[in-house]
Amino acid sequence: MAEAERAAGSPPGAVQSVIVPVHNSECWLDECLKSVWEQDFKQTMELSIFNDASKDGSAEIIAKWKVKLEDAGVPVVVGSNDSAQPRGVGFAKNQAIIQSSGTYLCFLDSDDVMMPQRVRLQHEAAIQHPNSIIGCQVRREPPESTARYTRWINNLTEEQLLTQVFTSHGPTVIMPTWFCSREWFYHVGKFDEGGKGVPEDLLFFYKHLQKGGGVLRVNRCLLLYRYHPQAATHSVHEETIWNHRVKFLEDRVLSTWTSFTIWNAGKQGKKLYRSLSPANRKKVTAFCDVDEKKIAKGFYTFEESEERPKPKIPICHFREATPPFIICVKQDLTGGAFETNLSMLNLKEGRDYYHFN
Structure with missing residues (x-):
């Protein structure tokens, strides 16, 4: 972009946007945002955060890292829902995407931590597979939590990423590891904004498959994936997931x-x-x-x-x-x-x- 346009206040579009929805995440947010700062990706990257009605110290942590990241050459876009009630993960993710500018989207939950190579390696895979969701292998924290689930995530074959999409485990590449092009994201459509109790990642994943999208995994551990009682996953009823799975099985x-x-x-x-x-x-x-x-x-x-x-x-x-x-x-x-x-x-x-x- 010409320097004159930049001077007029139009920011340059980044190659890569890291998308972080935040709600009462002060316990983990420092470590999460530090992992954005530590990325070894050499092209332009921005961080897009949407703070969904946090009542804790999340906003202060975001402000601190905004200064630090921008000093390191990573623009930070911050949006917020300042009402009394959070609008939910689907809404927060959609808002973070809308306010961002990157050609590619790297999803990161505010309680997780990226390895330094994550953006670079998934970006390389995404260029080769523009209509795919790219995942990666993960390390669970604490290590003994959900051992079967973690083995399943990490060990599915390339074929099973598409054949095992009907299991109760949900998407064969888990949402906190998703990486895709902005163009493909909008082709599939935004996340469901129904709020608490809606499995927005599963519904998006099913729509992605119905539109002919591919599923790939970088076979490297690129994310520390935390398990804790406050995780949004726990708010979705098993029966809700079951009904969506049955319908998808019947259709597909x-x-x-x-x-x-x-x-x-x-x-x-x-x-x-x-x-x-x-x-x-x-x-x-x-x-x-x-x-x-x-x-x-x-x-x-x-x-x-x-x-x-x-x-x-x-x-x-x-x-x-x-x-x-x-x-x-x-x-x-x-x-x-x-x-x-x-x-x-x-x-x-x-x-x-x-x-x-």
């Missing part, structure tokens, strides 16, 4: 299948069956399991049905079952027994089965 997979088997004749498998639309319930040919007691019952009767006679779904051993499967068995919990049984069938994930747990 079951609409293309004429029949399928539910792998799990227990609580989760039956819950999935009951949650399906009447048309998709009719496609369920059987439940399968390894539990001899469940198999011995022979069938599951859908008692809530108003049909007469009530639907009875056969229950069989997994070796006698016919693919494709929707698998409602939790992974990484049976000492490898379930995974061994599944691999014995020589099926292809994403064609012959999908995980839904």
